Amino acid sequence: MSKVDTILEIDLFKKLLKFIKPYKHIFIGVLVAVILLAIFGALRPYILQQAIDQKIATKTIEGFLPYILIMAALLIAEVVCQLLFIYYSGYLGQSVVKDIRVKLFDHMIRFRMKYFDNSSVGVLITRAVTDMERIADVFGEGFFMIFRDLLTMLVVSIVMLYMNWELSFIVFLMLPLVLYATRLFQKYMKRAFEEVRTEVSNLNSFVQERITGMKILQLFTREETEYKKFQEINSRHKKGWLKTVWYNSIFFPIAELSSSITIGLIAWYGGLNTVIDQTASLGDLTAFIMMIPMLFRPLRQIADKFNTLQMGMVAAKRVFRVLETTSQIDDHGTLEVSHFKGHISFKEVRFSYVEDEEVLKGISFDVEVGETVAIVGATGAGKSTIINLLNRFYDIQKGTICIDDINIKEIKLASLRTQIAIVLQDVFLFADTILSNITLNNPNISLEDVEQAAKDIGIHDFIMSLPNAYHYNVKERGAMLSSGQRQLISFLRAYVTNPSILVLDEATSSVDSYSEQLIQNATYKITKGRTSIVIAHRLATIKKADKIIVMDEGKIVEIGTHQELLKIEDGFYRNLYEVQFLKEEVL
Incomplete structure (x- = not known):
């Protein structure tokens, strides 16, 4: 993505954030839930490592119960935060979309007739309905999910370094490969989703016009001709979606393979250290094997949620293009007339x-x-x-x-x-x-x-x-x-x-x-x-x-x-x- 594109994306996101102001308390609450989820998730492996090294490895049963209770408390806290996060992030997304949709409709009904003369009804319907749902996903499944995953990765990395820097170094050696693959994935997925949104608009416009004019089609026996045109548009739509499927099929196996290789290296190197020079403990090995998926899985999820975010941002770009269209009749009149004589x-x-x-x-x-x-x-x-x-x-x-x-x-x-x-x-x-x-x-x-x-x-x-x-x-x-x-x-x-x-x-x-x-x-x-x-x-x-x-x-x-x-x-x-x-x- 070029610097100009990045700036445009930031500006677009700022426009979306303006609609969050009436719901800023919910927004802050969701962010707090995200932070707590990251902390609780990273604490579980650490508590497990302490329990293994302090109690299980030393075969000491006394004082083991508090570790179990802490783990249970962390799990319950995670469930509560997850529930609040999912509900209120979705609530926020739907609330913002409701406000944008109302503003969009109010804006469109004031356009001068020339705008509608030159615009497709199907495209405008896509902007007001389908694109709006994609914008809701920006908050419900996009932005907050990505922020949660990034924060989880950061907290997990800090805990890894605190526990054992040598094992952390092995894990971090594999990260650049996955990060590079993720970056390429995002770049190509954005192009693919722009193509998909264009074809969705074309499809909606074509279907809406043909259904409205069905009597003319049947009267002039144009069913076969229009059927072939629909097949062409539908094929382009399918081609656009297949690009996204192809990119997914390449990226996710690479991410999964990287995670598996890293776990194998940790098991091999950490196991040797545990047996030979005891620079790593059994608890460290267990915690790292538990934390590696917590570090690599968010990368896969970020890529997946980035798809959702990209679709939402592409949809938002199209919606704001309509919102920023100045095609209204200038209503600068000041006179209020209750009745005309009629001259x-x-x-x-x-x-x-x-x-x-x-x-x-x-x-x-x-x-x-x-x-x-x-x-x-x-x-x-x-x-x-x-x-x-x-x-x-x-x-x-x-x-x-x-x-x-x-x-x-x-x-x-x-x-x-x-x-x-x-x-x-x-x-x-x-x-x-x-x-x-x-x-x-x-x-x-x-x-x-x-x-x-x-x-x-x-x-x-x-x-x-x-x-x-x-x-x-x-x-x-x-x-x-x-x-x-x-x-x-x-x-x-x-x-x-x-x-x-x-x-x-x-x-x-x-x-x-x-x-x-x-x-x-x-x-x-x-x-x-x-x-x-x-x-x-x-x-x-x-x-x-x-x-x-x-x-x-x-x-x-x-x-x-x-x-x-x-x-x-x-x-x-x-x-x-x-x-x-x-x-x-x-x-």
Whole structure:
């Protein structure tokens, strides 16, 4: 690992430690348990050595019982410390992860839409779920375990030197080999785990997208093609994991062999010393044979736990990369608005999703209070972009957008969006009840409010016809409802909030005639007396609009009423009407 990588790892660990502050007492308690475990573990061989040399070797039974009692006390103390260590290190890890996960989710839900446009849902799910569990292991199975093992090795080494420096020297001769092997192991395992985490993200992303789009796959009979793609990704995932298995299969036998060779040397050299010149005692031999695994086993465990630590640090790096992403809409507004009159003004607004590729090219228009304005134009003309900008899902590059003569950037973001309700063409419903999908768990909206709103726009009977009525679970993405029914739910969701301004991306082309009639009635009801902007797909909506804005290639080319625009010879709207809407009127 280079010096730069080491510094980055330290900085990353410091970021994790900041989340420990609320649990510093638990952290300190776990460290104390670790220290006691190391001391108690090293004392047992020493007490055994004393018992052998002082009592067993001299065949003295008197005073032997205290040694047994001390050994028993040390074992009980070790068990208690081990229990406290395992529980509270795990508790600490899960507590820290809970806090990081909450912060991550809170951070992500405030990202601007552009971030989600360029990000894979599967990758973000991996960051919020799988990667978090790996971070928990940093504390539960990584950092504290490694610290415990290192401390055990240090204490055992000191006890060895105190007992017999010659035998200690033999043991320490083998340590550099194991330490070098451990270092190489850590280096290659880190690379392997980075590869594994990348492939896990790719796998999650691929599976999530294919399951979401399963209807399209089956409709176009792409099952075999996607199956082969999945096999490729899964093979790369397997290859990454097999690297870790290969490194483990090399390292652990080397560590085990080193330990066995060391025990053999101690038995040979120590045995000779005991018999010939008596520079080593029988108790020394017994204690050293007992302590060698305590010295070498932690090295193997450190390598194993280092795998866990590496996976956790790789996961933490990915999570903090998201946490440190600054993709939020600047919410520097100071005005809290409880109600808008509803006057909307776009002045020379320019905007692009991609730099140097303008979607809106200096558009200007006004929507008067209580007016319903329809926006029409070909696909890609910039109609939906206007909706996104009005709600500040994206920020404009030039120009101003005002509501009631107030620049929307001066209004607090939550206050702005509370007063603007949107009914999107692509309706999204959560796997929950109809009531929860309408209120979005807003405690200020009661069931009675929802029922009254449903009656107002004429869809109460439709909801009551469903099993469990308002408590009917629509399942994921509203799969239990038709597209028309989902659209009706979205209308009610917008209406029940009593917004000052309403924006409709009206789409009824794929719904049955009954649902379409209900939607048309609902549209009329919720736009009545309220400033409304409608991206119009149906002739009926356009005719009822107070004003029509015609867009083409990011520019406003015509503005007027239905009748006024039809009078323009070879006009955009007239051509659009004759090509698209006239057929509908004839039908």
